[in-house]
Ligand SMILES: Nc1ncnc2c1ncn2[C@@H]1O[C@H](COP(=O)(O)OP(=O)(O)OP(=O)(O)O)[C@@H](O)[C@H]1O
């Protein structure tokens with residue numbers, strides 16, 4: 001790739017982080033991870049309590065890339081067609097017309113996805129994978145870019161359908177925003193005295209430029225040795241003592257792409273082993289099921305992964 005084009009892609013990535021941080025206070029790592037996921041063409045699962053900035057994060061990203069934004073509140077009575085859209089009969093013209101649902105946005109915030117039935121959840125999750133939605137037998141391509149931020153509230157789980165393990169794999173990362181420190185929370189409150197900074201936020205790029213930046217991520221070089229390293233890490237999760245189920249081949253692909261995004265955000269056109277090390281926990285931890293009834297039961301998947309990464313030989 002031409003150097004100048006690559007440099008401008010790196011600049012775009014850094015500007016996106018900076019722009020979102022005009023609105024989100026004190027969550028640098030989470031914002032960086034969200035931007036990497038966006039650049040890697042992935043989707044994010046945010047597991048967090050209410051009021052920690054999930055909606056603001058999604059809106060800030062949408063504004064930053066001049067994308068159209070939709071939000072769906074998942075509830076028990078939400079139907080798949082409420083997500084995908086419906087075909088409506090046009091009496092005058094004697095044909096069915098497709099009325100697209102919120103799925104046909106660039107940035108879609110799926111709030112409390114665990115409150116809807118598995119069938120409705122699938123209408124979103126399948127579209128994420130296939131980049132299209134089939135309604136009444138007709139396939140409709142989604143918009144590009146297409147970026148989903150789905151949320152699950154880890155409390156009040158009664159009567160909900162927490163995403164099954166198999167569906168976690170559809171998300172490139174799981175993100176937690178979490179509470180702010182006292183100092184940061186005060187800073188946030190002060191920035192809010194004269195209205196929300198979100199309303200003053202302006203775009204950094206448009207959707208076409210985002211796609212170009214995503215393409216630049218795909219062009220970040222990764223050597224065969226480093227691909228082998230990714231594969232060894234992922235395969236190690238499948239034979240690890242303390243892990244019941246390890247990561248899938250989709251996990252491998254996501255780890256490669258996310259590591260490329262990590263390199264780009266660091267201004268490099270090639271992946272280093274550290275990009276992979278740093279990305280592995282973010283990309284793999286939500287895809288593991290920890291085996292109960294062993295010493296490992298007290299460890300969480302991040303701990304198990306850290307150990308595994310330390311033990312896995314790094315290519316020179
Ligand atoms: N880290 C943060 N930086 C800036 N603003 C924040 C942060 N955390 C929370 N807020 C502010 O708190 C308010 C609530 O945030 P938001 O609506 O995004 O929460 P949420 O996580 O979507 O909550 P819910 O689960 O109820 O939908 C907003 O005004 C938001 O700006």
Ligand SMILES: [Mg+2]
Pocket residue numbers: 054055056111
């Ligand atoms: Mg919200």
